[in-house]
Amino acid sequence: MSTEKTGTGNTPPGAHLPEHPDVLWRNPEPKRSYDVVIVGGGGHGLATAHYLVKNHGITNVAVLEKGWLAGGNMARNTTLIRSNYLLDESAFVYEHALKLWEGLEEDLGYPILFSQRGVLNLAHTEQDVRDSVRRVEANRLNGIDAEYLGPDDVAKICPIVNVSHDIRYPVLGATYQPRAGIAKHDYVAWGFARRADSAGVDLIQDCEVLDFVTEGSVEDGNARVTGIRTSRGDIACGQVALCAAGHTSTLLDRLGVETPLQSHPLQALVSELLEPVHPTIVMSNAVHVYVSQAHKGELVMGAGVDSYNGYGQRGAFHIIERQMAAAVELFPVFARAHLLRSWAGIVDVTPDASPIVGRTPYSNVLVNSGWGTGGFKVTPGLGWCLAHTIATDELHPHIAPFALDRFVTGALVDEHGAAGVAH
Structure with a gap:
């Protein structure tokens, strides 16, 4: 995908600008370590990076994408945005997202054709x-x-x-x-990427995650990921957020974490x-x-x-x-x-047609997956909530009901038939 400029926007004072004025973001070499590593350069990963910067001032962040930014589901969805879900848990997070959509073009300083x-x-x-x-x-x-x-x-x-x-x-x-409405999905991704990059976030393309470096024991409750082995070298990490959509389960398999995806x-x-x-x-x-x-x-x-x-x-x-x-x-x-x-x-x-968002058995690894056909419409809301969770170490209330352990406790959020046709 070309990163030629397709629109205009405002850059915040003191922001880090791309090295070449004709591209939307840099293509940096990965640093040896980051405070936060986000795996997946689609809408959710880019939105999380943006809100880490905007809401919490966290800029030592890398977004790792095995292909090109937004080349997965973000470029393949049908752009519908709505919040009319049946259950409270779903309605809250999607309505939060819709309210963010209504001001997103101004926030990003970039046209997203939200209609x-x-x-x-x-x-x-x-x-x-x-x-x-x-x-x-x-x-x-x-x-x-x-x-x-x-x-x-x-x-x-x-x-x-x-x-x-x-x-x-x-x-x-x-x-x-x-x-409800639609937006231009490519423009949304480019707007988030441009904002994150201008603040110093490293958006690293052609960087596939191969494995994880871990310490401690899941059984003892002190397991954590200390590094990520990628096709572009090893990267040390403070916190990790897995936002790789359909491939999230394959990443968790490498950590020995089973998910019903x-x-x-x-x-x-x-x-x-x-x-x-x-x-x-x-x-x-x-x-x-x-x-x-x-x-x-x-x-x-x-x-x-x-x-x-x-x-x-x-x-x-x-x-x-x-x-x-x-x-x-x-x-x-x-x-x-x-x-x-x-x-x-x-x-x-997932079995209850709702996402899996929250903690894993590894203390510094968060999972974000299972959005099924609703991932695009929740993009800014999920990014906001996941960034809050990373920055404060407290689950945002809007994503707390979607924890992985609900498949053990039985506290399912069953949206089968309530969300409507795939969209």
């Missing part, structure tokens, strides 16, 4: 309607904007949705969150460029598709995960075929649109 166009989650059965009303009421109790709409109001917000009664899954209504391909696609016709975001569990229109004009569509486990960034054709059939059923106007390209990311999912 609050709203999201409709369609209801197609009587049970869908009951579940939708329940979610709306739960959202309102948590101070989150939400309303339930009938078919006529759905058509007013998005006139191209097929709300006729003679289709396989007629639209009986929808939840609506007006503050499964990694799956998740496909998405875009159409050719079209005139602006789709004013919002529409999601449907019953026909299993979601559709928005990007700033340039292409339709951005996604569906559910491929059922098999794997790390290949390519999925099965039948998923795309069903996805297109569902999109055309909901949006007949798209029947003649042409598919431009498709791709897949790697999502890591």
Whole structure:
């Protein structure tokens, strides 16, 4: 990926500037040691580095990325941002993130094309309607904007949705969150990277983690990681945050830490460029598709995960075929649109469809994984909370419910069916 400048922004007084004015960040050699090492140069890792600097003044930080910055799921998601989750624990962290999204462009001094166009989650059965009303009421109790709409109001917000009664899954209504929206994922990553780099954080690309240097014993409760062995040499560390999405479980395997994570391909696609016709975001569990229109004009569509486990960034054709059939059923106007390209990311999912964030058996290692299909939308909120935890050695309240030990205690945060279609 090129790091040529694609936008403008403000640099804080006294900030460390890149050596060349035509690049967004430096490409430094790794130092021998850092106070904090973040493994994973995607949105979560970059946001954590940014808030370590901004909120806590911690700058002796390295972000290690085995490929190029934001070249994993951050560059492969479909950019949807919302906070209308059912359970309190999920709603709190996603709403925290949404509030940060609303001021993020000013914070980063960089354009991210954040567009609050709203999201409709369609209801197609009587049970869908009951579940939708329940979610709306739960959202309102948590101070989150939400309303339930009938078919006529759905058509007013998005006139191209097929709300006729003679289709396989007629639209009986929808939840609506007006503050939901989209942002340009690449710009978000570049904005976080630029800010972190300007403050002195080392963003180290082409740096794969090969192993860990440890001391102490997990059984005795005094285990810690003292260094990280990488493809660019050994790096000593004070604290470590693992933010490698679908590959987090492979890193923890090297530490002998078992996690209930499964990694799956998740496909998405875009159409050719079209005139602006789709004013919002529409999601449907019953026909299993979601559709928005990007700033340039292409339709951005996604569906559910491929059922098999794997790390290949390519999925099965039948998923795309069903996805297109569902999109055309909901949006007949798209029947003649042409598919431009498709791709897949790697999502890591847990038994209760909620993330794993917090401590590990190693006293100085934090884990951040299992966000499934919701990782992009929580980017600034997770970065804020993880930076707080690193800096204060106290779990931020918004991530405390997602500890790894809940799979032992039974305190699960079960979001199955509550979060909606993959997104």
